[in-house]
Amino acid sequence: MGDTQTGRPRGRRREADLNDARLMQAAREVFAEQGWDAPVSEIARRAGIGMGSLYRRYPSKELLAQRMRVVGMEQLVAQARTALSEEPDPWAAFARFLRDALSAQGPGGPLLPLVGGRLPATDEIVAAAAQLRAALEDLVEGAHRAGVLCADFTAADVPLLLEHLTARIPVTDERATALHLRYLDLILAGLRTSAADEPTALRGPAPDWAELSELWNASEG
Amino acid sequence: MGDTQTGRPRGRRREADLNDARLMQAAREVFAEQGWDAPVSEIARRAGIGMGSLYRRYPSKELLAQRMRVVGMEQLVAQARTALSEEPDPWAAFARFLRDALSAQGPGGPLLPLVGGRLPATDEIVAAAAQLRAALEDLVEGAHRAGVLCADFTAADVPLLLEHLTARIPVTDERATALHLRYLDLILAGLRTSAADEPTALRGPAPDWAELSELWNASEG
DNA sequence: TTTGAGCGGAGCGCTCCGCTCCGATACGGT
DNA sequence: ACCGTATCGGAGCGGAGCGCTCCGCTCAAA
Structure with missing residues (x-):
């Protein structure tokens, strides 16, 4: 933590920071599109960065992905907090967060840290996950x-x-996001209860946070 | 068509037919779970069949996948027709088909022919797609x-x-299907209009069949 | 018992990946 | 203006894992 508090870096240092931001963006896009097996070279290419620079910053693909998960979760937390503070109506906040999460997770890029499940959780990751859980709750x-x-x-x-x-x-990406939002509207219509409606239409046991942890983190080495 | 009209095959021939059914089932499961890059050996393993037998029946991975798409689409057509004929209420038929498609597409196996998009469409495939389109309409x-x-x-x-x-x-697979059905219920609740409700909640342009064709079939050689 | 069509699985060649190494580049102190 | 050097970018290496083939074995049919 605290590597963004540099007071206006200039020159070479500034380029490195820009590179890092571009890398996170590219990594999220590429992993979202192609999954974990996406080649690292594709991430570097889309970020406009050489392999050498990438591997200087992140010594392995795994570390890159772990950092990307943290950044993605932090962005989700920020979006949740923003929705909560800017929308007075609880339902509006809830709906807005879902729409933001689907569309704004990078330009056109789909979702977040579900590269996981095969890479171990760092302390940073469990901390970010805890914050995400709190925000969603x-x-x-x-x-x-x-x-x-x-x-x-x-x-x-x-x-x-x-x-x-x-x-x-x-x-x-634009078309994909449009379709995601189209079907999200259906879900929202189904989720909203008009006061004392008939019992909820949801079947099957609800997931809990433990189940999510198992999905997101590697079982063990 | 017409390779299922064998009058009670026996012996070795019967084993071959069983193998073929198992192969289609295993292929759908494996492709659904791992995508196109799933190894053929995994399909053979899950079908309880040797590689030799698999490649005798289907000379290439591509031909296997194309046949699987046809079988999958034909099953969907059959499910649609069954729902239509067994459920007098149009809404019940619609809902039942969606549930069947999500759950019964092989035990626990997710959906159908969306391995496509990278393999060319055979005549058999376009015919099955036309029938599927008619049934869905x-x-x-x-x-x-x-x-x-x-x-x-x-x-x-x-x-x-x-x-x-x-x-x-x-x-x-059971848990995955349960989750799919859970969120399908949300969609169904959102899709159903109670008589003259407010205008539909759907945003964005609806997809048409041409868009689906582009998704399902390889652009060109 | 003989036979051979059809079965299962070990292995070959090849593609493609993660990662490293090194020449080119341009910032910053003097 | 000039040089030392930290950093950039991409060609190449070793190896993993794939599609597909080949061949010894099984077992229904005669």
Whole structure:
């Protein structure tokens, strides 16, 4: 932590910071499109950076991906906090966060850290995950308290739902995001309860946070 | 067509037919889980069949996948026809088909022919696709006529929606299917219009069948 | 018992990946 | 202006893992 507090770096140092930002962006795009097996060279190419510079900054593909997960989760937390503070209505905040998460996770880029599941969790990652969990729980707790959210929809549903809405389809990023948002609207319509409606339409056991941890972190070495 | 009209094959021939059925099943499971890059040896292993037998029946991975697509589409057509004939209510037929498609596409196996997009379409495939299109249009037309389906939801939405609901998550097949069905229920709740509701909640341009063709078939050689 | 069509799986050649090494580049102190 | 040097970029190396083939073995049919 604290590597962004450089007071206006200049020259070579500034270039390195720009490179790092570009790398995170490119890594998220490429991993989202092609999965874990995407070649590192493709990430470097899309970031406009040579392999040497990439491997100087991140000594292995695994470390690069782990850092990318942290950045992605931090961005989600920021989006959740923004939605919570800028939208007074709990339902509006909830809906806005989902839309932001689907569309703004990088230009056209689909979702977040679900490269995981095969790379071990660092301390940084578990800390970011804890913060993400807290933010999502704030979001759904608020909607629940307002009585506008389907009763047995949990905070752990959110990442899984986003994952389900982020199909890897080989079209332009804009078109893919448009389709994601199209089907998200369907989900939102189904999630919203109009006051004392009939019991929720959700079937099957809700996921919990432990299940998510197993999905996101490698089982063991 | 017409290779299933054998009058009770016996002995070695019967084993070959069983092998073929097992192969289709295993191929769908493996491709669904791991995508096109899944090793052929894994398909053979899961089918309980040697590589020799597999490559005797299908001279290349591509031909195997093309045949699998045809079988998968034919199964979807059969499920659509069954839903249409067994469920008198158009909405019930529509909902049942979606649930069947998500769960029964092989035990626990996710969806269908979206290995495509990189392998060329054979005549058999375009014929099966045409039949699938007709069946899906019957399904949504019926629901539309009954006035219970969100207005600008088209038949071409169905495969894309199923694809969106079939996230590849590394859990047991049963759990994955349960999650798919959980979020399908949300979609169904959002899709259903109660008579003259407010205008549909769908945004963005609806997909059409031409877009699907581009997704499913290789652009060119 | 003989036979041979059809089965299973070990191995070959090749593609493609993660990662390293080194010449080229341009910043910053003097 | 000039040079020392930290950093950049991409060609190449070793190896993993794939599609596909080849061949010894099994077992229904005669």
